[in-house]
Amino acid sequence: MYKPIQITKDIFYIGVNDRTKHLFENLWPLPQGVSYNAYLIVDEKTALIDTVDLCYSDVYFQKITSVIGSKPVDYLIVNHMEPDHSGSIARLISKFPNIRIVGNKRTLEMLKGFYGIGGDNVLLIQDMEELSLGSCTLRFYLTPMVHWPETMMTYIPERKTLFSGDAFGTFGTLDGGVLDRQLVPERYRDEMIRYYSNIVGKFGSPVQTALKKLSDIEIDTICSTHGPVWTQKKYIEEVLNLYDRLSRYEAEPGLVIAYGSMYGHTEQLAEIIATSAAEQGLKKIVIHNVSKSHESDILRDVFAYRGLIIGSPTYNNKLYPAVESLISALQGRNLKNRFFGYFGSFSWSDATAKQLSAFAEASDFEVVAGPVVMKQAMLQDVAEKARNMGHAMAKRLLTVAEVVPGIVEN
Numbered sequence: 001m002y003k004p005i006q007i008t009k010d011i012f013y014i015g016v017n018d019r020t021k022h023l024f025e026n027l028w029p030l031p032q033g034v035s036y037n038a039y040l041i042v043d044e045k046t047a048l049i050d051t052v053d054l055c056y057s058d059v060y061f062q063k064i065t066s067v068i069g070s071k072p073v074d075y076l077i078v079n080h081m082e083p084d085h086s087g088s089i090a091r092l093i094s095k096f097p098n099i100r101i102v103g104n105k106r107t108l109e110m111l112k113g114f115y116g117i118g119g120d121n122v123l124l125i126q127d128m129e130e131l132s133l134g135s136c137t138l139r140f141y142l143t144p145m146v147h148w149p150e151t152m153m154t155y156i157p158e159r160k161t162l163f164s165g166d167a168f169g170t171f172g173t174l175d176g177g178v179l180d181r182q183l184v185p186e187r188y189r190d191e192m193i194r195y196y197s198n199i200v201g202k203f204g205s206p207v208q209t210a211l212k213k214l215s216d217i218e219i220d221t222i223c224s225t226h227g228p229v230w231t232q233k234k235y236i237e238e239v240l241n242l243y244d245r246l247s248r249y250e251a252e253p254g255l256v257i258a259y260g261s262m263y264g265h266t267e268q269l270a271e272i273i274a275t276s277a278a279e280q281g282l283k284k285i286v287i288h289n290v291s292k293s294h295e296s297d298i299l300r301d302v303f304a305y306r307g308l309i310i311g312s313p314t315y316n317n318k319l320y321p322a323v324e325s326l327i328s329a330l331q332g333r334n335l336k337n338r339f340f341g342y343f344g345s346f347s348w349s350d351a352t353a354k355q356l357s358a359f360a361e362a363s364d365f366e367v368v369a370g371p372v373v374m375k376q377a378m379l380q381d382v383a384e385k386a387r388n389m390g391h392a393m394a395k396r397l398l399t400v401a402e403v404v405p406g407i408v409e410n
Contacts, residue, residue: 002059002066005178007229008159008221010136012040014048014063016056017173024171028198028296032191033173036084037225039163040067041156044134047075047102049154049163050225054087061088061095072096075123075131077138078103079165080151081110085225090115102131104142106150141213143167145206147199153214160220167210168239169226170195180228180235188227192239194300195226196246201303201333207247211240246303249336253397254284254305258298259312259343260291260320266313266345268378269386273309273343276390282397290322295329302330307397308338308365309389310356314346319355327359339396340365341389343372350375368392 005013015037024030038060039049046068052060064073073096078086081103089111093099100123101111108124111117125131127142141153146167154163170192177183200207222230222239230236245251257274261267267289274285284305288298302308312323319327340360344352353371360367369392372385 002063004063004067007039007179007223007231008161010042011156011159011161011221011223012042012067013178013229014038014040014060014067015174015178016052016059016063017175018053018056019173025199028171028194029294030171032171034171035174035226037223037227037229038085039223040064040073041133041136041138042068043136045074046071047077047133047138048073048092049077049223050079050085050165051076051088051092053084054091057088057091061091073099075099075133076101077140077154077163078107078111079154079163080148080225081107081114082148082166083114085165086110086114089117093117093121102140104140104150104152106144107152110150141210143206143210143213145203146210147203147206153210155217157217160218161223162214162217162219162221163223164225166199166225167207168192168222168230168243169224170228172227174228178229179231181232183228185228185235189242190300192227192242193246193304194296196243197299197303197333198296201246201299201335204247204249204334204336207243211244211247249303249338251304251306251337252284253282253307253401254286255282255307255309255393255397256286256288256298256301256305257309257311258288258290258293258302258323258326259310260315260323261289261311262313262315262320265374265377266311266343269343269345269372269374269382270309270311272383272386273341273372273390273393276387277394278390280391280394280398282394290320290326295322295326298326299329299333302335302338306337306339306400307393309341309343309393311343312352312356313344314349314351317349317351319352327356331359331363335363338363338365339368339393341367341369341371341393343374343386343389345374345376347376366396368396
């Protein structure tokens with residue numbers, strides 16, 4: 001039997017940990033697993049906030065029973081319809097046939113589409129509408145495209161608690177503790193950036209709209225659907241500020257060099273560029289070989305750092321395939337506000353400079369130095385151009401750090 005985990009008065013954690021799945025959405029590696037968080041509010045009426053992935057529904061129901069025994073559940077609030085959060089809804093209805101499922105218009109459309117659920121089981125709510133459970137009031141904030149069209153958040157003003165859906169979530173299981181004060185929150189920072197950049201990254205404008213909508217409410221607790229429950233003021237502020245910066249495509253003055261290389265020639269250029277940047281005093285430099293680093297890790301670092309240099313050999317008169325995939329991923333996330341450089345190599349026909357230049361122009365990046373293109377092997381003038389690129393990028397990034405003191409995080 002599970003022991004109830006209480007978050008605050010009336011509110012209990014009933015989520016689960018997934019240490020089995022290798023890829024989130026069959027795309028993104030989960031070296032530290034992931035949690036599917038759900039919550040139960042016990043008042044005059046009881047309300048669940050989201051469910052869990054279907055394969056963990058037995059554990060989910062056991063945790064509900066550990067809190068309320070054989071009592072019924074009156075409401076299920078659906079903040080997000082993605083199957084890792086809605087997957088147990090059909091089983092929930094068979095266990096609690098009188099439950100009312102609460103959601104907005106798009107939610108109810110998806111309930112019908114995914115699970116054939118409608119009729120008397122559903123309750124349609126509007127933006128800012130409220131539902132009383134007794135001493136707790138549920139207020140619903142529609143936050144479309146953070147990161148699906150039906151997403152919303154639920155707020156309890158009496159407890160100053162926000163159930164935020166996938167927003168403010170992170171990869172990584174909850175290994176014993178659930179609340180931030182029970183664990184080491186810093187462990188989750190990089191995984192929160194990786195989660196944001198890969199899952200939410202495209203939707204910067206909707207995230208900004210959601211943050212503005214929430215700006216007037218007091219928040220003492222953030223209950224996301226993935227990762228720790230945030231209860232300490234320091235971490236709540238950090239989480240909100242991180243989402244604000246990332247959704248405005250702001251970043252630290254560091255440098256990501258991502259390159260593809262078949263025989264090592266393009267890699268040599270990457271090394272020269274990085275060494276030159278370091279000689280100018282730039283410390284935050286990350287080099288990714290796209291054939292080895294997973295794309296999700298590269299995207300995480302590109303969202304974290306403002307400098308980006310991409311290198312590619314010509315391959316079948318195109319970019320190297322993994323570089324082409326990275327470019328597509330960056331375009332799909334509407335990345336902005338980056339200092340950019342690009343380099344490449346070829347044996348008889350160059351295609352990299354033209355295609356990387358088009359990417360930079362379409363993305364409205366600031367190109368800090370002319371392209372570096374190597375034919376067949378390294379010559380002195382090519383090496384010098386690579387050193388100049390590293391020097392120029394470091395100077396541009398360090399100038400920004402001086403103009404905006406405090407932007408560099410310790």
